[in-house]
Amino acid sequence: MNRTILATALAAAAAVALTGCTRPAQYVDPKGGRVMVTLDQINIQDWSMAAESAITDLLGSGVLDKVPTPPAVMVVSRVVNSTSQQVDTDMLTKKIRVALNKSGKALTMTTRGPGGSAEDELAKEIAQEWKDLGLVQPAQRPPDFSLSGKIIETYTRSGNYRQAAYTFQLSLTDNRGLAVWEGEKEVVKQGRRPSVGF
Amino acid sequence: MKIGTPLRWVTAGLLTLAATLGTGCNTTHHQVNTVEPANPAYVRRNIEDKRIIRDSSTARSVHVLNVIDGSTPDGLMRVGVEVQNTRSKSFRFNYRFDWFDGQGFPVNTPTSTMVSQQLEGGQILVLTSVAPNPSVKDFRLSIQESTREHIPVLRKN
Numbered sequence: 001m002n003r004t005i006l007a008t009a010l011a012a013a014a015a016v017a018l019t020g021c022t023r024p025a026q027y028v029d030p031k032g033g034r035v036m037v038t039l040d041q042i043n044i045q046d047w048s049m050a051a052e053s054a055i056t057d058l059l060g061s062g063v064l065d066k067v068p069t070p071p072a073v074m075v076v077s078r079v080v081n082s083t084s085q086q087v088d089t090d091m092l093t094k095k096i097r098v099a100l101n102k103s104g105k106a107l108t109m110t111t112r113g114p115g116g117s118a119e120d121e122l123a124k125e126i127a128q129e130w131k132d133l134g135l136v137q138p139a140q141r142p143p144d145f146s147l148s149g150k151i152i153e154t155y156t157r158s159g160n161y162r163q164a165a166y167t168f169q170l171s172l173t174d175n176r177g178l179a180v181w182e183g184e185k186e187v188v189k190q191g192r193r194p195s196v197g198f
Numbered sequence: 199m200k201i202g203t204p205l206r207w208v209t210a211g212l213l214t215l216a217a218t219l220g221t222g223c224n225t226t227h228h229q230v231n232t233v234e235p236a237n238p239a240y241v242r243r244n245i246e247d248k249r250i251i252r253d254s255s256t257a258r259s260v261h262v263l264n265v266i267d268g269s270t271p272d273g274l275m276r277v278g279v280e281v282q283n284t285r286s287k288s289f290r291f292n293y294r295f296d297w298f299d300g301q302g303f304p305v306n307t308p309t310s311t312m313v314s315q316q317l318e319g320g321q322i323l324v325l326t327s328v329a330p331n332p333s334v335k336d337f338r339l340s341i342q343e344s345t346r347e348h349i350p351v352l353r354k355n
Binding site: 006099197 | 327
């Protein structure tokens with residue numbers, strides 16, 4: 001009799017637990033605390049935290065105001081991906097560009113990029129047309145700064161526990177070739193398995 | 199109803215195992231001691247704050263000591279909230295700074311994102327943020343206990 005009661009109680013508890021663990025698809029706030037955390041990927045909140053750190057530090061340094069004619073003009077150079085994943089580094093640089101643009105401190109030149117490439121080829125052609133017609137805009141000047149960086153992954157394992165550390169390194173170089181601002185943010189995650197929320 | 203002997207031993211064994219595991223996993227009782235000048239050289243501009251506490255447990259683990267008001271060299275508003283974990287156990291939480299313009303409307307910015315942080319017992323930390331643009335006049339700091347929950351399986355695609 002006691003074993004029957006115990007077995008029934010355990011079965012009921014298991015059913016409740018399993019029911020609670022299954023959850024239909026739902027929208028979550030990408031800036032909230034309920035996004036998924038995994039160890040083998042750079043998650044969206046990792047990009048956000050790295051960008052937030054860089055933006056706060058860069059705006060706090062005041063270096064962007066030290067240009068002859070504000071706002072500063074910036075180009076985005078190479079952000080090297082030294083991780084084992086295929087990532088789009090725009091996940092980091094775009095957030096920084098948006099923040100700097102909204103702050104009024106820096107504008108990004110989209111018609112220049114590393115190796116002569118342009119983010120916006122059409123804008124590059126239009127700018128050339130203006131130049132060919134002799135209608136060069138006063139704002140068209142060489143960039144004041146170049147933003148470059150690197151993302152490094154370090155993996156550690158201890159028994160069943162794993163630790164993934166992602167280091168986001170950024171440099172802001174002026175037209176003399178000097179890094180007038182440098183920032184580094186480490187995002188470290190530990191665990192045995194993925195989770196929701198952080 | 200008398201509980202059978204085997205069941206009593208199983209229950210006792212499970213409770214003992216749970217206590218052992220709990221103790222073994224408990225790495226949260228390492229409190230932080232701090233040393234700093236008795237008369238700091240910095241001059242802080244503390245501001246009055248309004249607090250709405252919905253989670254008193256989190257409020258004890260992330261106790262707000264001071265709210266510091268300042269500015270960057272180029273005139274952007276800068277805020278620091280000094281917090282301390284007044285408990286003996288470490289505490290993991292998320293925080294986010296939201297910014298408002300002169301009319302009280304929220305200013306959308308990539309920096310308005312949840313940041314994960316851990317405070318050891320007794321640890322003091324200053325949570326800082328810089329306003330996204332010069333039109334920002336006010337801020338709000340949200341603090342929430344870590345929302346982590348485990349999911350049983352993640353399928354690989």
